[in-house]
Amino acid sequence: xxxxxxxxxxxxxxxxxxxxxxxxxxxxxxxxxxxxxxxxxxxxxxxxxxxxxxxxxxxxxxxxxxxxxxxxxxxxxxxxxxxxxxxxxxxxxxxxxxxxxxxxxxxxxxxxxxxxxxxxxxxxxxxxxxxxxxxxxxxxxxxxxxxxxxxxxxxxxxxxxxxxxxxxxxxxxxxxxxxxxxxxxxxxxxxxxxxxxxxxxxxxxxxxxxxxxxxxxxxxxxxxxxxxxx
Amino acid sequence: xxxxxxxxxxxxxxxxxxxxxxxxxxxxxxxxxxxxxxxxxxxxxxxxxxxxxxxxxxxxxxxxxxxxxxxxxxxxxxxxxxxxxxxxxxxxxxxxxxxxxxxxxxxxxxxxxxxxxxxxxxxxxxxxxxxxxxxxxxxxxxxxxxxxxxxxxxxxxxxxxxxxxxxxxxxxxxxxxxxxxxxxxxxxxxxxxxxxxxxxxxxxxxxxxxxxxxxxxxxxxxxxxxxxxxxxxxxxxxxxxxxxxxxxxxxxxxxxxxxxxxxxxxxxxxxxxxxxxxxxxxxxxxxxxxxxxxxxxxxxxxxxxxxxxxxxxxxxxxxxxxxxxxxxxxxxxxxxxxxxxxxxxxxxxxxxxxxxxxxxxxx
Ligand code: HEM
Ligand code: SF4
Numbered sequence: 001x002x003x004x005x006x007x008x009x010x011x012x013x014x015x016x017x018x019x020x021x022x023x024x025x026x027x028x029x030x031x032x033x034x035x036x037x038x039x040x041x042x043x044x045x046x047x048x049x050x051x052x053x054x055x056x057x058x059x060x061x062x063x064x065x066x067x068x069x070x071x072x073x074x075x076x077x078x079x080x081x082x083x084x085x086x087x088x089x090x091x092x093x094x095x096x097x098x099x100x101x102x103x104x105x106x107x108x109x110x111x112x113x114x115x116x117x118x119x120x121x122x123x124x125x126x127x128x129x130x131x132x133x134x135x136x137x138x139x140x141x142x143x144x145x146x147x148x149x150x151x152x153x154x155x156x157x158x159x160x161x162x163x164x165x166x167x168x169x170x171x172x173x174x175x176x177x178x179x180x181x182x183x184x185x186x187x188x189x190x191x192x193x194x195x196x197x198x199x200x201x202x203x204x205x206x207x208x209x210x211x212x213x214x215x216x217x218x219x220x221x222x223x224x225x226x227x228x229x230x
Numbered sequence: 231x232x233x234x235x236x237x238x239x240x241x242x243x244x245x246x247x248x249x250x251x252x253x254x255x256x257x258x259x260x261x262x263x264x265x266x267x268x269x270x271x272x273x274x275x276x277x278x279x280x281x282x283x284x285x286x287x288x289x290x291x292x293x294x295x296x297x298x299x300x301x302x303x304x305x306x307x308x309x310x311x312x313x314x315x316x317x318x319x320x321x322x323x324x325x326x327x328x329x330x331x332x333x334x335x336x337x338x339x340x341x342x343x344x345x346x347x348x349x350x351x352x353x354x355x356x357x358x359x360x361x362x363x364x365x366x367x368x369x370x371x372x373x374x375x376x377x378x379x380x381x382x383x384x385x386x387x388x389x390x391x392x393x394x395x396x397x398x399x400x401x402x403x404x405x406x407x408x409x410x411x412x413x414x415x416x417x418x419x420x421x422x423x424x425x426x427x428x429x430x431x432x433x434x435x436x437x438x439x440x441x442x443x444x445x446x447x448x449x450x451x452x453x454x455x456x457x458x459x460x461x462x463x464x465x466x467x468x469x470x471x472x473x474x475x476x477x478x479x480x481x482x483x484x485x486x487x488x489x490x491x492x493x494x495x496x497x498x499x500x501x502x503x504x505x506x507x508x509x510x511x512x513x514x515x516x517x518x519x520x521x522x523x524x525x526x527x528x529x530x531x532x533x534x535x536x537x538x539x540x541x542x543x544x545x546x547x548x549x550x551x552x553x554x555x556x557x558x559x560x561x562x563x564x565x566x567x568x569x570x571x572x573x574x575x576x577x578x579x580x581x582x583x584x585x586x587x588x589x590x591x592x593x
Pocket of ligand 1: 025026029030032033034036037058061062065066068069143144146147148150151178179181182185186188499
């Protein structure tokens with residue numbers, strides 16, 4: 001049996017709203033993106049001019065992309081300047097050797113079953129922070145930069161083309177850039193699996209109500225109660 | 231060498247009618263995207279300015295650029311081309327040959343130092359001291375460097391000279407290297423395509439003659455006028471793309487009706503060229519117009535981005551025999567399997583010990 005000894009307010013409203021907009025827009029971007037690559041629904045009948053199927057899918061992808069970008073930039077602002085103990089970059093300093101020290105090693109060891117204790121962090125644990133950095137932070141930057149460069153191609157010489165055209169040069173050709181945008185898109189479903197598993201697992205192991213915390217904002221700290229010995 | 235005649239004088243001598251000459255000038259203004267008011271400027275440049283001497287070098291190439299060039303749709307266009315180069319230096323088209331021809335090259339280089347255009351077709355094999363392409367006993371690398379040193383500007387004709395094309399495709403056995411990677415201290419214009427459209431080639435030279443400078447270039451050093459827009463954005467099949475009506479095989483109903491070739495591997499969405507606007511063979515058609523997907527021949531590394539008839543998303547890369555989605559699905563599968571194994575591990579761990587929760591504070 002466990003008893004809730006403390007309710008902690010961890011995820012503030014802006015962070016929770018960000019989380020869900022992010023989750024939804026990534027889902028939409030992934031589905032529409034894959035559809036653009038594999039437009040499988042059988043073609044409509046009649047005059048092409050009345051149909052905009054592919055055009056709509058692209059339109060939704062681009063519209064959602066701008067929501068995704070705005071949301072991402074907001075989160076970046078919040079992480080850097082927000083007065084939020086758990087939602088800012090704060091302690092995440094992977095360029096310092098110290099960051100990879102005790103807490104990180106312990107958390108990793110615990111995940112790898114090398115250690116019995118399960119550390120329980122209010123915010124993100126160091127391994128989670130690293131995972132978020134690699135998948136969500138870098139992954140989003142990659143998708144945004146390549147995405148905007150591709151979007152700029154629709155209007156050569158326009159604003160986005162001028163601002164982000166250099167990205168094409170990193171890949172050598174537009175085709176390679178498209179292919180890499182497509183490949184890196186898979187980072188998100190992979191992350192989703194790791195993420196959902198880690199959340200549910202923490203909920204069970206630490207009983208911290210981490211799952212509902214992204215809706216309510218509260219995490220519980222629980223204490224094991226002594227069993228009746230009758 | 232005698233004083234260079236103007237283009238107009240050459241035309242006259244060849245019996246080209248004035249009317250045809252003016253037609254040519256307006257045609258060029260259209261291709262170059264200039265206002266009608268600019269036509270007189272082109273006419274006057276053609277009449278007054280002496281012809282620009284052009285040295286045309288051939289490196290590792292197949293001569294398809296020259297073939298395309300001499301088939302410019304407008305008869306005068308072809309004339310210009312032939313006059314411009316046969317009088318100067320082109321080792322494929324010149325009547326002279328051997329030492330005699332090399333003499334001519336040296337002579338032009340001396341007499342028009344800093345004033346001639348160097349046109350390069352093909353690229354430079356760098357491996358083994360350049361033995362894979364030699365001219366008159368000299369490596370093409372040396373010839374190119376020597377000639378470029380005195381040139382006003384360098385035009386890289388075709389995908390070979392611009393980006394490397396087939397001879398630099400993996401594994402690039404001869405170390406074939408495009409011109410702009412070798413000539414760094416001269417303005418280089420890339421006019422890619424395998425081959426480039428004849429009118430594009432003449433257009434670049436006309437622009438140079440009229441304005442005395444190279445046309446505006448994009449990031450890959452291509453003239454914006456011709457390489458500014460993707461094939462896809464001016465493609466006549468685009469309404470079918472937007473509607474989602476795709477050819478699924480070359481003999482299906484969609485193919486007969488002229489639907490979009492996206493699923494047949496069309497590289498139009500990532501290819502910058504003027505095929506869908508200027509077209510080929512006197513404006514008759516272009517590959518997509520004739521039912522063939524665009525190969526993306528004017529894009530860097532297009533040989534390595536094949537197969538040609540496979541849609542973009544199915545293209546394998548980095549030497550892996552697997553496309554983006556196969557890699558993605560495997561990664562997702564691996565993640566799921568890993569997590570499942572971890573869940574079992576967690577259950578065992580829970581079963582064997584009471585998990586102790588450590589309270590942690592973070593900054
Ligand atoms: C989580 C984020 C994203 C995912 C999962 C995603 C996924 C995809 C996928 C799978 C494709 C298809 C590539 C192909 O044809 O093979 C695609 C295309 C594209 N995406 Fe994204 N994308 C994301 C974000 C963005 C962003 C932020 C932009 C910025 C505007 C963007 C713009 C584009 C463009 C312009 C295309 C090409 C469409 C076309 O050529 O018709 N994407 N995306
Ligand atoms: S045929 Fe090719 S270039 Fe034309 S609309 Fe379809 S994909 Fe685009």
